[in-house]
Amino acid sequence: MENNNTDLMRMIQTKFSRLSKGQKLIAEYILKHYDKAAFMTAAKLGASVGVSESTVVRFANQLGYEGYPELQKALQELIKNKLTTAQRIELSNDFIIPNNALKGVLKSDIENIRATMEKINYEAFESTVNSILNSKKIYIVGLRSSAALADFLGFYLNLILDNVKIVSYGMSDIFEQMLTLGEGDCVIGIGFPRYAMRTVETLNYAKSRGADVVAITDSVLSPLATKADYVLIAESNMASFVDSLVAPLSVINALIIAVGLKEKDKISKTFTELEQVWQEYQIYSYKTNKDINKF
Template sequence: MSPRRAAANGDYESLVRERYAKLSPAHRAIADYLLADGRRAALEPIASVAKSLRTSESTVVRFAQTLGYKGYPELRDQLRERFLATATSLDRLAASGVDRKKPRGAILERVLAEDADSVMRTLAQIPPETFTAVVEAIVSARRTYVVGFRGSAGIALVLGMGLRIFLPETRVVAVNVGDTPEELLSLRRKDVVIVISYLRYAGQTLEIMRFAHEAGAKTVAITDSPASPVARLADHAFVTRPTSPRTMASYAPAASLASALTEAVAARRGAEAGRSLRQAEALWDRFRVHTPQSR
């Protein structure tokens, strides 16, 4: 296997272990430095690594490339995913650098800027053909199930409610009273199951994904790592890019993706989408869903 493919499929510790004997002294120092502290490795920019080790940034870049990465940013992304996969909420709080003495505006600017950057990096890595294939699968499905628990439940509700306007057979499995098995009784081969799952991954979502495969349904994952349990099982996976560690995971890219899927389904439905919206508006008026000022 080529170094590049090994980096994509493996993990940093394994790559270092396999190649350590062949590394130069300078590269061994970098390897040891990044292995010593998972939180530091996940956050530290290349300039800081080089300064701490009294070496050049180009040496750090060459080290990453020796392991098969395109460069240091790709290596740090993998280190960040590894850290987030094992971090507790307290670890995330410490890593987030939250300082109660900082102005609230500084935190607001940092978080929103990171979210915007994460959305754009997510866009850059989603193949258009994958997005198109998922939209076609949703439109062609007998029924679409949107699944999300705990922190992912909100995104599941947003996506499910949006799709249901244009595809009335859409079902949302998110906030339940222990009735998930009953929700899935009618799952069939011609259905689509969209699972939204972020660290820490809810156990039920993985079992639902397995059940969907057994039923022959198409599966889609919206998740935060290509190595996540649902991504490995899904027919199609949308992997959103991480922000720096926080006490709570960022769902901004997932929310944008949910909006994009809804818009694409509406566009694909054409004139039928307009009729569906008019029917929905009539029902919203009848049941006084919105205040008079917002109509």
């Protein structure tokens, strides 16, 4: 079903009078507690209002969805950019058992990887690789929690190419760092809920200057996606105060490797020279445990 998620709550209100008694209980709960309902299974939502799991499924069908997972996804799209950090902490207490946080987080990350494999546009991925290779200059912008992803992508692309710039907060404004941006350049914007407004503004600026725009984000409904020529979707869902960046990092790893494979001879030479520098200036430890135990 193609629903505008911003109209979901209004649709529930409109159809309320036609719902069964049990379905009305579900509707009332969602209208009041949609932030929690978005991360509940059908069974848990049913138990919370005193109805069966099958009643929850029929409620989703009544709204026009093929099943409950589709309704749940619509709820998540509706609220994930609106949750405050305090609300995320409250949700994490409900959906991640404190004594088993490791298992809960790992399972969530596995699901994010699986969903990313299903949703990512492989043509957009190849187009992004070609844009990176053919651009005069590549700008990478990712702010707040996405800064780690931007730094990682920039670090490795800088080892492969010589025209990469990581744009970040500093002495000069972001737009000042992109003053010469224009046609033939590429801007890669990275952002996940809650989306940093400065990243969105940067992509809008890049679009106005005629540059190729790539968005690495969580949904085609993301404000970054609406500004982009190529959108790479990576799931980041987690009912917690910490963003799940596992799937986005995996997509970024794939980008780096894909670019590297097309510049294989160049990076082979680069890493040979780097290895000499690393050894000469003792950047890494080359001693084994056996060597250390001698002292």
